[in-house]
Amino acid sequence: NAGVMQNPRHLVRRRGQEARLRCSPMKGHSHVYWYRQLPEEGLKFMVYLQKENIIDESGMPKERFSAEFPKEGPSILRIQQVVRGDSAAYFCASSPTGAEQFFGPGTRLTVL
Amino acid sequence: AQSVTQPDIHITVSEGASLELRCNYSYGATPYLFWYVQSPGQGLQLLLKYFSGDTLVQGIKGFEAEFKRSQSSFNLRKPSVHWSDAAEYFCAVGAIGGSNYKLTFGKGTLLTVNP
Numbered sequence: 001n002a003g004v005m006q007n008p009r010h011l012v013r014r015r016g017q018e019a020r021l022r023c024s025p026m027k028g029h030s031h032v033y034w035y036r037q038l039p040e041e042g043l044k045f046m047v048y049l050q051k052e053n054i055i056d057e058s059g060m061p062k063e064r065f066s067a068e069f070p071k072e073g074p075s076i077l078r079i080q081q082v083v084r085g086d087s088a089a090y091f092c093a094s095s096p097t098g099a100e101q102f103f104g105p106g107t108r109l110t111v112l
Numbered sequence: 113a114q115s116v117t118q119p120d121i122h123i124t125v126s127e128g129a130s131l132e133l134r135c136n137y138s139y140g141a142t143p144y145l146f147w148y149v150q151s152p153g154q155g156l157q158l159l160l161k162y163f164s165g166d167t168l169v170q171g172i173k174g175f176e177a178e179f180k181r182s183q184s185s186f187n188l189r190k191p192s193v194h195w196s197d198a199a200e201y202f203c204a205v206g207a208i209g210g211s212n213y214k215l216t217f218g219k220g221t222l223l224t225v226n227p
Contacts, residue, residue, distance in 0.1 A: 042217035103156040
């Protein structure tokens with residue numbers, strides 16, 4: 001059973017561009033979490049999704065950020081009009097029940 | 113709101129020495145507690161978790177942690193550290209809402225192991 005896959009592993013964008021981060025959960029996992037890790041910080045919760053539903057987006061910035069987890073395909077975290085402050089590592093975690101979370105390797109976003 | 117404090121930003125130990133990493137949490141109900149390890153440039157790997165029951169929890173790689181409700185602590189221990197244990201360690205508390213176990217993490221403790 002392959003682990004959680006995230007791509008790309010590294011992403012460079014210029015200010016104002018869009019960033020799309022993909023997360024393929026482990027087989028059989030229908031719960032997906034997204035976290036952001038800023039330099040020198042721990043991970044911060046962003047959003048929790050189940051298939052086709054956003055359950056909790058209390059950690060998402062109100063503007064420019066969106067997430068989805070369609071019936072087919074990976075979960076997508078989308079950041080529009082990126083700014084330098086969006087530079088961070090973005091981690092996805094999947095779970096079969098919501099409880100124990102298995103983390104992917106992360107996507108490191110750099111905004112120039 | 114829940115919070116996690118890891119008082120030690122950086123710890124250095126000699127290989128073979130014992131290790132204790134501290135974690136204090138704040139949460140209004142019975143907490144679900146986790147320790148994760150992160151190697152440079154990698155994702156997080158779950159070391160162990162506490163949901164209920166025995167307060168001394170065994171994990172992978174020889175780690176254990178003890179839940180002490182009276183002290184709001186969940187310290188991680190290992191009797192003899194190996195060079196490969198050098199990494200960053202994160203304590204987390206899970207806030208439970210239905211199936212939503214979103215985690216609140218501490219800022220991490222960086223472990224350096226001297227030969």
